[in-house]
Amino acid sequence: MNPWIIASIIVGSMAFLYFISVHVYLRLMKRFLKRIEQQLNAVDVLLAQKYDVLRLVGKLFKKYKVALPAEFEDELAPHFDERLKEVTGTERTTIRSYLLKATQAVLYYGEQDKRLAANAEFIKLKKPLTEVDKDYRKAVAIYNADVLGYNYWINVFIWRWVSKAAKMKSKDVMA
Secondary structure, eight states, X not given: OOHHHHHXXXXXXXXXXXXXXXXXXXXXXXXXXXXXXXXXXXXXXXHHHHHHHHHHHHHHHHHTTOOOOGGGHHHHOOOOGGGGGGOOHHHHHHHXXXXXXXXXXXXXXXXXXXXXXXXXXXXXXXXHHHHHHHHHHHHHHHHHHHHHHHHHHHTOTTTHHHHHHTTOOOOOOOO
């Protein structure tokens, strides 16, 4: 058999295998993006849950007339739950840091007031607040792991041109 024919068969079969692998790569990256979006939605849900629990605690503070710093008044604003779908990464970080400060302030000032610290409803609300924090940290860790994996695979030498052609952009991890 002619060596040129053998070489062309080998090159053709390698090109065919690479074409198949590009197709598989694109499908896997699509699944990666879907998982990242699901994790981002889970983080948003946990932020909304934390906000709701903090609002309930804020109502207890008003009921017992416990003073809070000015930035945590008005039932623990900001009111972001109506537009949670439109939240960008920067806004999400701002909301997260605000809710962390609000949680710390609520727990601190709630424990300082003897009547509120002994209130059964306040004691019951502290548990979901800490559970939501724990679940939030887990969701962020899973999100960050998925983002790091996605960012790695879009920069692998063999697939970089495919990633650029498909307009895949690196994602930011959450702090």
